[in-house]
Amino acid sequence: MESRFSVLNDTEDLQTDIENTLHFERSKTLFEEIRASLNNNDEEDRSFWRPVLPWGGVFTIKAGRKALSCIPLYVQIHLKNTCTIDGFLMILYVILRDNQGFRRELAVFLGKQFVEHFLYLMDSCDYTTVKMLWIWNRMSKRQYRSEVHQAALEIDLFGNEHENFTENLENLMSTVQESLCSNPNCPARFQDFIKTTIHISPPHELPHKDPIQSAVDEFFCPKLVLCSELRCDGLREFSQRVFCHGPPAFVILNMQQWKSEELSYVPYHLDLCQHRYLLEGATLFNKEEQHYSAAFQIDGCWMHYDGLRSDNLILLHKPPELLLLSSLVYIRASDR
Template structure:
C-alpha cells in the first residue's frame, strides 16, 4: 500500500481520515474484501492458489503532517515507519474474517471495543487501507509501553517486536475475562478468600497426555473446580477453587494461548470445543517461526483453509496441508450458532 498523507495530531484527525476513507469506499467498491477472498477461493484452480492482491503486508509507512503550530510556513511531513507488525497482523486478519463471517459478532464486539472502532476497522480492511488499520489498532488499543518507538530527524519508528498476545490478545478489553473464587479451609489463613481474575485464556499442557483430546482436557482443567494446597506462607490448609466462569458471558470468539505446548503434544487439534456450556468451532490459528521470530496465521472460509504471511509477496494462499516447520502460538474458536 502507498503511504497516506494527512494531518494527524490527535485521535480526531485519525477520525477525519477514517471518515474520508468511508466516503471514498462507497463509490469505489461494490464488494467487501471478504467477498473478494471468498470469490477467489471458489474460482481458483490448482495452478493458481494465491489471492490476487497482497493482504496486510508486513510493516508499513504512514505519512503525517507535523503539528499545526509549526513556525515554518512550509508544511513538514513526518513518516511513521512500522516494524515487526507480524505480532498484530495475523490476528487482525483473523479478526476481520470472524467479523465478516458472523453477522451478529460486530455488535457483540462493539460492546467491548466500541461500536465506532469495529465499524472503522471493517471499513478500512474492506478498502485495503492496511497501514491505517494498523495505526487504528496501535492508536486506540495499545499502550505506548507495549512497543518501542524512536524519533530520528523527521521520522518516527514504531517497533512492535515482541509477543503477539501482549500486543493483541490482552488489548481486547474484558472480552475473555474469567473469574474464579477460592477459599482456604484454614480459618487462620491471611488471604482466606480470593477472587482470581484472568484476561486471557492460557492453556497449559497436561503433565501426562490424557486418553482423550488433550486440548479439550486442558480447557476443562482451566475452568473446572479443584482443591490444592494453600500457597500462603505459613498456611497448611487446603484451598478450594470454584468453577471458573466468563465475567461477561460466553464471548463470540475465544483465543487459546498455546505457547507452552510442544509440537509432539499437538498431533490433534479439535475442530469443535465444549466451553462454558457452548459449542465453539475452530476458525483460525496463529503460527510462530522460531528461527525468524516471525508470526503468521491460518484461517478458514467456507471450509477452505488459507495461510496468511505478511512477508510473502503472495501473502494469502490456499492450503493443501498445514504449513511445515512452524509452532502453534494460538487457536481461535468462534461460538457456534444456537440453532
C-alpha cells in the same frame, strides 16, 4: 523482548488522519473478493490476486499545529515487525465479516466506532491505516507512555503477539474463579482470581481424550490445593471458573507452551462452559525467522496468510512446515 514505542505530539491529529481515510464506498467487501477468488480459481491455483496486510507499512500524517512554516509539513511513521498483530487482524476481520451477529457483541468490548472503522479500512485495503487504528485505539493504554514528547518516526512491534494483540481485547475473555480457604484464620480466606486471557498448559501425562480439550477443562475446572498464604496450613477450594461477561464471541487459546509432538491433531470442536466452539483460525510461529503468520478458513477452505510473502494469501493444501503453533482461535457455534 519488550516492544519499543515512541508517541506523537498530538493524538488528535493522528485520529483525524485515520478518520479522514474513510471517504469512499466499496461495492464489494474484501471478504467477498477472497471468497470469489476461492470459488473462481482453479484447484491448483487458489491464491488471492493482491497482497493482504503486507508486513510493516508507512503512515503519513500532517505535522503538529505548532509547525512554524505556513506550508503543511508531513511526517512519515514507519511500522516495523507488524507480524505480531497482522495475523490476528486478518482473523478478526474474517470473524466479523463471516459472523454478522458478532459485530454488535464485539462493539461492547472494542467500541462501535472501532469496529466500523476497522471493517471499512480492511475493505478499502488501507492496511497501514488499519494497523495504526489498532496501535492507537487498542494498544495506547498499554504500550504508549505520556511522558515521551518526541514525534514518532518509527513504531517497532517486535515482541510477542499476545502482548500486542490478545491482551488488548479488554475483558472479552475475562474469567473469574472464586476460592475459599478451610482455615478460618487465613489472612486472605476469600479470594477471586481473574484472568483476561486463556493460557493453557499441556498435560503432564497424555490424557485418554484430546489433550487440548483436557487442558481447557483443567483451566476451567474446580480444584482443591494447599493454601499458599504465609503461615496458613489450610486447603483452598477453587470454584468452577466462569466467564465474567458470558461466553464470548470467540476465544484465543495461548498455545506457546506446547511442543509439536504434544499435538497429534487440533480439534475442530471445543466444549467450553456449556457452549460449543468451532475452530476458525490459528497463528503460527517460525522460530528461525522469528516471524508469525496465520491460517483461517473461509467456506471450508483453509488459507495461509504471511505478510512477508509477495503472494501472502494462498490456499493451504497442507500444514506449513517448520512452524510452531502459537494460538488457536475458536468462535461460538450458536451464532455462526
